[in-house]
Amino acid sequence: xxxxxxxxxxxxxxxxxxxxxxxxxxxxxxxxxxxxxxxxxxxxxxxxxxxxxxxxxxxxxxxxxxxxxxxxxxxxxxxxxxxxxxxxxxxxxxxxxxxxxxxxxxxxxxxxxxxxxxxxxxxxxxxxxxxxxxxxxxxxxxxxxxxxxxxxxxxxxxxxxxxxxxxxxxxxxxxxxxxxxxxxxxxxxxxxxxxxxxxxxxxxxxxxxxxxxxxxxxxxxxxxxxxxxxxxxxxxxxxxxxxxxxxxxxxxxxxxxxxxxxxxxxxxxxxxxxxxxxxxxxxxxxxxxxxxxxxxxxxxxxxxxxxxxxxxxxxxxxxxxxxxxxxxxxxxxxxxxxxxxxxxxxxxxxxxxxxxxxxxxxxxxxxxxxxxxxxxxxxxxxxxxxxxxxxxxxxxxxxxxxxxxxxxxxxxxxxxxxxxxxxxxxxxxxxxxxxxxxxxxxxxxxxxxxxxxxxxxxxxxxxxxxxxxxxxxxxxxxxxxxxxxxxxxxxxxxxxxxxxxxxxxxxxxxxxxxxxxxxxxxxxxxxxxxxxxxxxxxxxxxxxxxxxxxxxxxxxxxxxxxxxxxxxxxxxxxxxxxxxxxxxxxxxxxxxxxxxxxxxxxxxxxxxxxxxxxxxxxxxxxxxxxxxxxxxxxxxxxxxxxxxxxxxxxxxxxxxxxxxxxxxxxxxxxxxxxxxxxxxxxxxxxxxxxxxxxxxxxxxxxxxxxxxxxxxxxxxxxxxxxxxxxxxxxxxxxxxxxxxxxxxxxxxxxxxxxxx
Amino acid sequence: xxxxxxxxxxxxxxxxxxxxxxxxxxxxxxxxxxxxxxxxxxxxxx
Numbered sequence: 001x002x003x004x005x006x007x008x009x010x011x012x013x014x015x016x017x018x019x020x021x022x023x024x025x026x027x028x029x030x031x032x033x034x035x036x037x038x039x040x041x042x043x044x045x046x047x048x049x050x051x052x053x054x055x056x057x058x059x060x061x062x063x064x065x066x067x068x069x070x071x072x073x074x075x076x077x078x079x080x081x082x083x084x085x086x087x088x089x090x091x092x093x094x095x096x097x098x099x100x101x102x103x104x105x106x107x108x109x110x111x112x113x114x115x116x117x118x119x120x121x122x123x124x125x126x127x128x129x130x131x132x133x134x135x136x137x138x139x140x141x142x143x144x145x146x147x148x149x150x151x152x153x154x155x156x157x158x159x160x161x162x163x164x165x166x167x168x169x170x171x172x173x174x175x176x177x178x179x180x181x182x183x184x185x186x187x188x189x190x191x192x193x194x195x196x197x198x199x200x201x202x203x204x205x206x207x208x209x210x211x212x213x214x215x216x217x218x219x220x221x222x223x224x225x226x227x228x229x230x231x232x233x234x235x236x237x238x239x240x241x242x243x244x245x246x247x248x249x250x251x252x253x254x255x256x257x258x259x260x261x262x263x264x265x266x267x268x269x270x271x272x273x274x275x276x277x278x279x280x281x282x283x284x285x286x287x288x289x290x291x292x293x294x295x296x297x298x299x300x301x302x303x304x305x306x307x308x309x310x311x312x313x314x315x316x317x318x319x320x321x322x323x324x325x326x327x328x329x330x331x332x333x334x335x336x337x338x339x340x341x342x343x344x345x346x347x348x349x350x351x352x353x354x355x356x357x358x359x360x361x362x363x364x365x366x367x368x369x370x371x372x373x374x375x376x377x378x379x380x381x382x383x384x385x386x387x388x389x390x391x392x393x394x395x396x397x398x399x400x401x402x403x404x405x406x407x408x409x410x411x412x413x414x415x416x417x418x419x420x421x422x423x424x425x426x427x428x429x430x431x432x433x434x435x436x437x438x439x440x441x442x443x444x445x446x447x448x449x450x451x452x453x454x455x456x457x458x459x460x461x462x463x464x465x466x467x468x469x470x471x472x473x474x475x476x477x478x479x480x481x482x483x484x485x486x487x488x489x490x491x492x493x494x495x496x497x498x499x500x501x502x503x504x505x506x507x508x509x510x511x512x513x514x515x516x517x518x519x520x521x522x523x524x525x526x527x528x529x530x531x532x533x534x535x536x537x538x539x540x541x542x543x544x545x546x547x548x549x550x551x552x553x554x555x556x557x558x559x560x561x562x563x564x565x566x567x568x569x570x571x572x573x574x575x576x577x578x579x580x581x582x583x584x585x586x587x588x589x590x591x592x593x594x595x596x597x598x599x600x601x602x603x604x605x606x607x608x609x610x611x612x613x614x615x616x617x618x619x620x621x622x623x624x625x626x627x628x629x630x631x632x633x634x635x636x637x638x639x640x641x642x643x644x645x646x647x648x649x650x651x652x653x654x655x656x657x658x659x660x661x662x663x664x665x666x667x668x669x670x671x672x673x674x675x676x677x678x679x680x681x682x683x684x685x686x687x688x689x690x691x692x693x694x695x696x697x698x699x700x701x702x703x704x705x706x707x708x709x710x711x712x713x714x715x716x717x718x719x720x721x722x723x724x725x726x727x728x729x730x731x732x733x734x735x736x737x738x739x740x741x742x743x744x745x746x747x748x749x750x751x752x753x754x755x756x
Numbered sequence: 757x758x759x760x761x762x763x764x765x766x767x768x769x770x771x772x773x774x775x776x777x778x779x780x781x782x783x784x785x786x787x788x789x790x791x792x793x794x795x796x797x798x799x800x801x802x
Contacts, residue, residue, distance in 0.1 A: 050795060051795030051796065051798050051799050054792060054795055054796070054799065055799045072792060073788065073789040073792055074789055074791040074792030074795060075788070075789045075790055075791045075792060076789070118782065121782055121787075122779060122782065125775055125778045125779060125782070126775065129771055129772070129774070129775040132771070133767070133768060133771050136767070149760070152760075156764065156768075160768075
């Protein structure tokens with residue numbers, strides 16, 4: 001299959017000789033034990049995209065020793081593998097890498113079955129069966145079945161509707177009961193009352209051989225509403241699965257070195273202060289620690305927002321979550337996992353979330369107005385007809401007819417249908433929506449606060465003076481740089497082509513300084529100026545390539561802005577939205593980015609708590625803030641903001657705190673999300689108006705006592721169809737206008753993929 | 757009228773059969789990988 005080839009090349013390039021994906025120890029730790037000495041693990045493999053990939057992976061893994069079962073799920077892009085425990089962990093990740101697929105573990109608990117969805121679909125099946133069969137019987141009643149036949153049909157309808165109500169209806173009854181118990185109302189309260197009263201009254205009518213029974217109304221109402229609810233759930237679940245499939249950036253365990261010289265791989269939770277840990281290059285620091293032995297550089301971008309790697313030596317303090325880049329380290333844990341930096345961020349997040357004012361969804365606000373009005377109208381109808389006719393039976397029948405006809409079928413569909421259509425459009429553009437209310441909140445914002453490193457920028461340096469460097473020196477430098485995972489080496493390796501002609505006798509990485517390569521009698525050094533030039537001149541500040549101590553070329557680097565960053569900010573400003581930057585990085589780096597993007601308000605060196613404070617200050621000024629950030633240090637701010645967006649490369653907790661996650665590199669996702677949310681909100685309001693108009697026509701008819709089951713069925717399905725059609729306008733036509741390239745963009749190069 | 761006595765049960769039985777088939781297919785995981793199932797039919801595994 002041709003579609004698999006590019007992915008394979010890409011993965012080989014990225015592999016760069018270093019092992020990729022989770023280690024065997026980590027896999028053993030996160031696998032499940034099944035009966036019969038078999039272990040199972042589910043891996044996320046984002047590169048799977050066709051049947052060919054599926055066949056390749058399944059046959060490739062199937063050939064390995066000890067593998068009992070390997071099955072690819074194309075929808076979720078996951079591989080489920082079972083192996084016999086006695087043989088040890090097979091080389092699953094290496095095999096996948098050889099086939100050209102990057103694989104990783106995903107968040108714990110993500111492989112649980114989705115019980116809610118199963119319940120919704122079963123409920124939908126039963127309600128659908130009931131609605132269809134009752135409708136068949138109802139049509140024959142409407143077409144003139146009389147007397148005994150009609151009564152028989154009504155009794156059968158009652159029998160069919162009962163399980164539908166009991167099974168499918170409980171989803172609504174449960175939620176309505178929960179709301180009522182807390183003294184609130186929601187959309188499910190009028191739905192439940194309407195459905196139950198319709199059934200109760202029809203039962204009474206049937207027992208008394210009455211002509212009108214509303215069994216079809218109660219069953220089809222449940223069916224229609226469950227469709228809306230299921231679609232809503234499926235959309236959110238899809239986003240949730242896609243977000244969970246992203247690589248975990250937190251370490252699951254670490255190799256602990258015991259005083260007697262032995263070592264063992266322990267889960268992060270079992271690491272105690274004072275334990276010594278071996279941290280290889282490319283691993284993340286599991287808990288807060290201090291360096292005991294070794295030199296290296298650490299990528300702190302995701303933790304503190306600093307864009308430049310930080311050099312560490314014995315005695316340096318490390319924060320959990322930072323990535324060890326160049327040399328192996330021996331570190332001593334100074335805190336248990338629960339007291340580490342990550343846990344501190346979680347506490348800040350909880351505090352921030354509790355301060356977030358409870359947002360009430362549009363549907364809930366609408367139903368808070370709607371339910372009392374409807375119930376009052378029905379009650380007044382009852383009183384009015386008692387006064388006019390003095391017939392209690394007639395008055396009750398009319399009051400219940402009012403409740404049935406106003407049962408918010410259209411209202412219940414008005415919001416989810418639009419949000420499902422909007423979420424689908426965003427999904428196609430690589431943006432995951434966690435929650436429908438997020439779109440409602442996003443439409444309200446007037447301020448956007450950006451983090452810098454990893455959000456406005458990619459958090460990766462890029463070579464800026466490639467034109468000034470002789471081509472030969474550049475290709476030589478990049479041939480050396482290929483041997484390192486340091487971000488600057490990666491940038492050099494990416495910048496040049498034709499590195500194949502260089503071969504070296506030896507390449508060695510000197511942590512904290514650079515790379516040294518030997519070729520015949522020549523010694524090349526690539527790295528810090530004073531080291532590369534053997535301490536001679538140090539006027540140059542950038543990265544130097546030297547041959548036997550003589551400078552050959554100087555390279556300058558700059559953190560690369562995300563594609564579309566400038567355009568996205570200009571678009572936001574055009575819409576009258578204020579833009580601000582809050583970063584934990586150095587003032588100079590922040591000022592550069594701010595001026596490049598034309599942002600006036602920028603703050604550097606902000607601590608995580610400082611970001612939350614700034615958001616609270618903005619909130620106190622009455623502003624609705626959208627926070628866009630990726631780091632661990634942004635997570636509390638993401639939780640505190642009115643609404644938040646994170647890129648796919650964000651830290652695990654940042655991704656779970658954010659309302660939206662965008663998977664592609666370009667920041668144009670932000671104006672697109674904003675525009676889609678605004679349009680969705682407009683359509684939701686239109687739909688609510690349509691629903692109110694329907695009631696304005698239908699309620700008087702019901703009040704006058706002209707509603708029969710046939711009228712109710714026509715009116716309710718008519719209004720639902722109108723609302724659905726209006727909601728689906730969002731999905732069609734406009735989608736083609738988006739300024740995105742049509743072809744699916746390659747998986748976003750996460751920092752992890754580039755660093756390891 | 758007499759026709760209804762056997763036609764109605766037949767209609768309901770067939771409907772219930774369809775519902776049971778749907779619930780069974782749901783339970784046996786046939787809806788878990790919709791995209792994969794579409795592709796698997798094209799793969800020869802011998």
